Amino acid sequence: MKFFILAGEASGDRLGAALMAGLRQLADVEFVGVGGPLMQAEGLESLFPMDELSVMGIVEVLPKYRHLKRRIRETAEAALASGADVLITIDSPDFSLRVAGLVKARKDMRTVHYVAPSVWAWRAGRAAKMSKVIDHVLALLPFEPPYMEAAGMECDFVGHPVVSEPRASAEDVAAFRTRHGLGDAPALLVLPGSRRGEVGRLGPIFGKALAPVLAKRPEMRLIVPTTAHVAPLLREVVKDWPAEPLILDPANMKSADYKIEKACAFGAATGALAASGTVSLELAASATPMVIAYDVSWISRLIIAMMLRIDTLTLVNLVSETRAIPECNGKHCNPPEIAAALEKMLTAPGAQLAAMDLTMERLGRGGEAPGLRAARAVLAGMGRQ
Incomplete structure (x- = not known):
């Protein structure tokens, strides 16, 4: 199976790397997309440096708007040309969901978004808008699935990767x-x-x-x-x-x-x-x-x-x-x-x-590693588990 996987900041890079490791443990997989050093260590050759996407704040985005818009188009084209079975976008919704929208408009590729948007905190309408381009959501927080399912998306709580990070002795x-x-x-x-x-x-x-x-x-x-x-x-x-x-x-x-x-x-x-x-x-x-x-x-x-x-x-x-x-x-x-x-x-x-x-x-301390849980959820959504 081939996955186009996209992360836009350091926290997403950690999630992506754990998910990639989980998918590799469960299946014969190949990855293309955009990610940081941790995802690259798992075998991803990033299309461009991930830190170009690490922009926070409404006003702060404006000076980089044209560049980000170009990167959205380039990423969507790369996803379409990749022959991937699934597009997995990780957090960074303002970038990720635009990529998913362009892909969905031209091809019925399965789309998975890792990290539910915080609709419980602000901009509640995002869930309904997101459901037009996302099939399946992987949630980090236990109270999030009902918000996503109410908007018409599949959603699995997979736990937060922080619970499986080793503590120093x-x-x-x-x-x-x-x-x-x-x-x-x-x-x-x-x-x-x-x-x-x-x-x-x-x-x-x-x-x-x-x-x-x-x-x-x-x-x-x-x-x-x-x-x-x-x-x-x-x-x-x-x-x-x-x-x-x-x-x-x-x-x-x-x-x-x-x-x-x-x-x-x-x-x-x-x-x-x-x-x-x-x-x-x-x-x-x-x-x-x-x-x-x-x-x-x-x-x-x-x-x-x-x-x-x-x-x-x-x-x-x-x-x-x-x-x-x-x-x-x-x-x-x-x-x-x-x-x-x-x-x-x-x-x-x-x-x-x-x-x-x-x-x-x-958040799931003591259970199966969240990256592996997320991988199982992705494969189950594809009918491969």
Whole structure:
């Protein structure tokens, strides 16, 4: 079987790689499409660099609109010419669903979308619109299938891949601390996003927020995992931070080695300051207390605020049905409020642990690996299981 598979950002690359590994375990398969380093490590030769698609925010997309529109056409043409049995699009719905629409308009190719759009959060009408071009949805969150099925699509909850990510052992964490000269110092993970736009916007705010925290805790070390395409910008941004962080850059590292290095960083951390997104689940999986902070341009903020149907953007809060994870989003994403939230989190980190544990349980911890579950669902939808 041949699959055309498309991912547009780092979180989608992780999902795609796990799905590809699962499909390869269950069947004789071939892949073509667009993906990042993890999908490429599974054998995909990407049509173009995936990071060209990593754009977030309504206004932020506008300068790249023509380029993205051209890439949509090119990707759809490549899918049609590939002879693939199935088109699998992963997250990035503004790009992915346009590709699926162009493909469906010319060929009755089966389409699978991995990651249900958050219609429970905003733009509820997306599900009905999506059903015109998508046959089958793979959902990461347990409460999502009814929304998709009500719109006329098949939908399977396959679990979130974060539950099957290995946690670093105490020995590995100790070796990590020794390797990087951390000793017994408390460490704070700082995660300003995986997109250049996020790092450029949030990095300076995070740096100013860290100043009063480090003034009270001069022994605390900062650790910043990043991605290869964001690392050069990040190195410029952190020059203005109150302390030099340890930057974990995957450049010139094997993906498996970087995965271990990142897991050790999460295991070594006392807490974290992170942009909103999948990283909150990664932190929950490692039982790392956190503060979430996020913002977009002021125009995007106003538009999104009018559409939102929920009072939290943090997946741990949503899945656990609590509000245990503190957020500083939108107008609250400013240094004084972030610094105050960090102080509270560092003083009483245990307040978040129950919500994080419940989240992992509900996302499928202890069951079959989500990538393999997703692969089974794809093949079952094709009548091959």
